Amino acid sequence: MLNASATPGTGSSLMGEYAALVADAVLRQRAREAEHSARVEAELASKVKSEFISNMSHELRTPLNTVIGFAKLISECERRRLSGGQIVEYAGLIHDAATHLLAVINDILDISKMQSGKYTLDAREVQLPEILQSSLAAFGQNATDLGVSIESRFDPDVPAVRGDPGKLRQVFNSLISNSVKFTPPGGSVHVGASALPDGGAIVRIRDTGVGMTKEEIAVALTPFAQVDAGHSRWREGAGLGLPIAKALVQLHGGKLEIRSAKSLGTEVAVTLPSRFKVSILQGRDVVLGSGGHRDVSDGHHATRD
Incomplete structure (x- = not known):
């Protein structure tokens, strides 16, 4: 057994x-x-x-x-x-x-x-209407030459925000330049700024230009990517203007969002907090927009809150 x-x-x-x-x-x-x-x-x-x-x-x-x-x-x-x-x-x-x-x-x-990961911000108190007026003045004559009218309206209660004046001016120069460039003669560009309930501010740049599809918006925000020839002016130069603008807004703790429709125009909304902890997004993140970040280690050029 x-x-x-x-x-x-x-x-x-x-x-x-x-x-x-x-x-x-x-x-x-x-x-x-x-x-x-x-x-x-x-x-x-x-x-x-x-x-x-x-x-x-x-x-x-x-x-x-x-x-x-x-x-x-x-x-x-x-x-x-x-x-x-x-x-x-x-x-x-x-x-x-x-x-x-x-x-x-x-x-x-x-x-x-x-x-x-070596991009720093010289953060200080910034009056957005002053920055925007400077950008509008820079492109006013160009808009007139192209037959495009520019309108602006800044609410009196727009709060001061903390940021790098030079970098914010670079952001708005790029956005206003694009709006003027893509608006046909007889069209208009409107720039406005208002306060947000949380103490921050929002800037809206709206045009009556050619507009884009969602797919074209994604391409326009991708470094070095190319859109079709019919909208190649969005990618004039190295194809870095819009990606850099978005990255700079992110570095300020804010958001850059684009809404657009073909033949109806485009609106870009930039929201900025009143105060933020200055940070630098990792190189791949800041360029491609994945959202990671690390704090600035050198306080000589960046103020922490």
């Missing part, structure tokens, strides 16, 4: 071996997933790098070719018998190309600082 009783400890030994096998399988699966994730991330980084190099090559070479070409013409003015008016015209084109080139380089430097 066979004895069916198990040897003491055999059951627990088998269970232990089974648990070890399961744990090993889980670890192997996790390792495969981590390897796949790393490979996908590396491929994405390579693609972004390739697109960046291609885009930057165009954005840097085009104005440089303009500068070189017209500078050569001016240097040969006697042989070519250029008139004074032609020389002035060519000098103006050189100036415009160089200004565009400088703007592209500044955008690249801004993104580089954000990606390295």
Whole structure:
């Protein structure tokens, strides 16, 4: 007669071996997933790098070719018998190309600082109406030349906010410039500011321009991405203006939101808290908008609340 009783400890030994096998399988699966994730991330980084190099090559070479070409013409003015008016015209084109080139380089430097986590804010009390008036004055003549009217209305109770005046001006310059640029002759741009119940402020920039779909908004807020040719003006330059504007607003503890409809225009709403703990989003987060952040470690250029 066979004895069916198990040897003491055999059951627990088998269970232990089974648990070890399961744990090993889980670890192997996790390792495969981590390897796949790393490979996908590396491929994405390579693609972004390739697109960046291609885009930057165009954005840097085009104005440089303009500068070189017209500078050569001016240097040969006697042989070519250029008139004074032609020389002035060519000098103006050189100036415009160089200004565009400088703007592209500044955008690249801004993104580089954000990606390295070294972007700081010089926070102080800011009166938003003053910043907005400055931005409106900068683009008033351009709007007039394009046949676009600009209207503004600032509520008297708009509170002061804490922020970096230069960076906030950069945000509103970019947004107002886009609105003017994409509004056809006879259209209008309205800029308003009002108080929020929590003590913060909201700035709305609304235009009667070409408008965008939700998909085009997402593309417009993605660094280096390109929209279709019909709306390429949203991506003039290095394609960094709107992403940088959104990142700067986030660094101020605020939000930048875009509402738009094709052929009906666009409204950009920027909300800013009255006070915030100055922080720097991690490079990948601040550029791509995933929302992570860390505190500023150097208090010399950033005030904490």
